[in-house]
Amino acid sequence: xxxxxxxxxxxxxxxxxxxxxxxxxxxxxxxxxxxxxxxxxxxxxxxxxxxxxxxxxxxxxxxxxxxxxxxxxxxxxxxxxxxxxxxxxxxxxxx
Amino acid sequence: xxxxxxxxxxxxxxxxxxxxxxxxxxxxxxxxxxxxxxxxxxxxxxxxxxxxxxxxxxxxxxxxxxxxxxxxxxxxxxxxxxxxxxxxxxxxxxxxxxxxxxxxxxxxxxxxxxxxxxxxxxxxxxxxxxxxxxxxxxxxxxxxxxxxxxxxxxxxxxxxxxxxxxxxxxxxxxxxxxxxxxxxxxxxxxxxxxxxxxxxxxxxxxxxxxxxxxxxxxxxxxxxxxxxxxxxxxxxxxxxxxxxxxxxxxxxxxxxxxxxxxxxxxxxxxxxxxxxxxxxxxxxxxxxxxxxxxxxxxxxxxxxxxxxxxxxxxxxxxxxxxxxxxxxxxxxxxxxxxxxxxxxxxxxxxxxxxxxxxxxxxxx
Numbered sequence: 001x002x003x004x005x006x007x008x009x010x011x012x013x014x015x016x017x018x019x020x021x022x023x024x025x026x027x028x029x030x031x032x033x034x035x036x037x038x039x040x041x042x043x044x045x046x047x048x049x050x051x052x053x054x055x056x057x058x059x060x061x062x063x064x065x066x067x068x069x070x071x072x073x074x075x076x077x078x079x080x081x082x083x084x085x086x087x088x089x090x091x092x093x094x095x
Numbered sequence: 096x097x098x099x100x101x102x103x104x105x106x107x108x109x110x111x112x113x114x115x116x117x118x119x120x121x122x123x124x125x126x127x128x129x130x131x132x133x134x135x136x137x138x139x140x141x142x143x144x145x146x147x148x149x150x151x152x153x154x155x156x157x158x159x160x161x162x163x164x165x166x167x168x169x170x171x172x173x174x175x176x177x178x179x180x181x182x183x184x185x186x187x188x189x190x191x192x193x194x195x196x197x198x199x200x201x202x203x204x205x206x207x208x209x210x211x212x213x214x215x216x217x218x219x220x221x222x223x224x225x226x227x228x229x230x231x232x233x234x235x236x237x238x239x240x241x242x243x244x245x246x247x248x249x250x251x252x253x254x255x256x257x258x259x260x261x262x263x264x265x266x267x268x269x270x271x272x273x274x275x276x277x278x279x280x281x282x283x284x285x286x287x288x289x290x291x292x293x294x295x296x297x298x299x300x301x302x303x304x305x306x307x308x309x310x311x312x313x314x315x316x317x318x319x320x321x322x323x324x325x326x327x328x329x330x331x332x333x334x335x336x337x338x339x340x341x342x343x344x345x346x347x348x349x350x351x352x353x354x355x356x357x358x359x360x361x362x363x364x365x366x367x368x369x370x371x372x373x374x375x376x377x378x379x380x381x382x383x384x385x386x387x388x389x390x391x392x393x394x395x396x397x398x399x400x401x402x403x404x405x406x407x408x409x410x411x412x413x414x415x416x417x418x419x420x421x422x423x424x425x426x427x428x429x430x431x432x433x434x435x436x437x438x439x440x441x442x443x444x445x446x447x448x449x450x451x452x453x454x455x456x457x458x459x
Binding site for chain 2: 044
């Protein structure tokens with residue numbers, strides 16, 4: 001496997017041409033932050049939705065690598081291996 | 096007022112935007128919700144140059160804040176891809192919320208100001224599509240001492256003067272700051288405004304000024320609704336004196352000034368800091384026609400029982416003759432007056448908490 005699959009939540013799909021999954025080439029390990037950089041290339045609106053201007057993951061956006069919440073791992077420094085599936089999911093928020 | 100004109104009333108709430116329209120400002124048609132589930136704390140309607148542009152500050156709990164605009168009364172919306180307002184990475188801050196979108200005067204076409212959380216002021220010269228951070232205020236030595244009120248730390252009011260290069264900003268908490276040079280440098284202007292919640296109740300800055308408005312007749316004359324205290328200044332903020340006598344309470348969030356007639360302003364008093372409801376649960380608008388020397392209680396058409404607050408930006412006037420007065424409550428009711436507050440009609444009810452309203456007469 002020389003790719004990483006990123007699963008996109010419904011509300012963000014208009015920003016990735018309507019797709020539920022974006023497959024990014026990955027022939028070497030990278031970090032979640034690096035993966036988001038690639039995902040956001042040419043998609044500045046998507047970048048703003050997931051990370052703020054400081055580069056921090058927005059508070060109510062969750063990312064899972066291999067089913068594990070990156071907030072329990074190394075956040076944006078969490079390693080991503082070729083073949084991994086990465087999920088972007090909005091968490092519970094709003095009254 | 097020209098009966099053939101349409102008035103549009105933008106209602107920003109905790110969970111979306113509604114647009115109401117009317118030909119006579121008495122019977123209103125309410126749109127379906129726009130930006131549903133997004134907070135809309137700031138709206139501006141820019142009618143300069145023969146174009147009506149509705150600018151909306153949105154905030155998703157998940158996806159963050161943004162500024163979008165519509166040039167066709169809400170039929171379509173544009174969101175600049177890279178965002179209209181955003182800090183540079185070196186600033187070490189992230190935009191939280193757009194509290195105020197304020198088109199400048201006719202003499203400065205294209206200029207739009209924004210007041211935001213964290214406490215910051217932004218200026219656009221392209222009609223609100225891209226804003227630049229005002230460095231003079233952002234780098235102000237007082238910034239580390241400005242605090243957060245309950246709603247967050249924000250520059251919630253930006254008042255550029257139509258007469259000169261002065262600008263007034265109100266922030267909670269921090270108080271009033273004034274620039275005399277178009278925003279390059281800023282100084283606090285709070286002398287006379289109380290901060291009873293601080294050890295020194297008359298500090299140079301640190302007040303929780305809820306709203307300020309500029310008088311139509313004299314641009315150096317401003318009004319302020321403070322966190323307890325209603326004030327006026329005759330000298331662009333150098334000195335403030337109380338104009339609360341005659342009001343049932345000096346607490347509230349709203350301050351509106353007439354767009355043309357000097358000395359006329361409106362407030363919506365609430366009982367107290369610790370009891371944020373209309374006095375005795377009876378909702379009323381109070382208007383002065385003599386610069387705060389006396390007040391008239393106006394309540395015709397308003398409910399006899401109301402226990403919700405009216406927030407600082409949830410009130411507005413239009414520019415028609417006679418002036419329309421609009422406000423919404425945290426209970427989701429919105430009221431409009433076509434006669435400067437003498438009587439009101441209900442525009443909407445059971446909306447989410449109303450955070451902002453703006454009204455404008457638009458060309459058909």
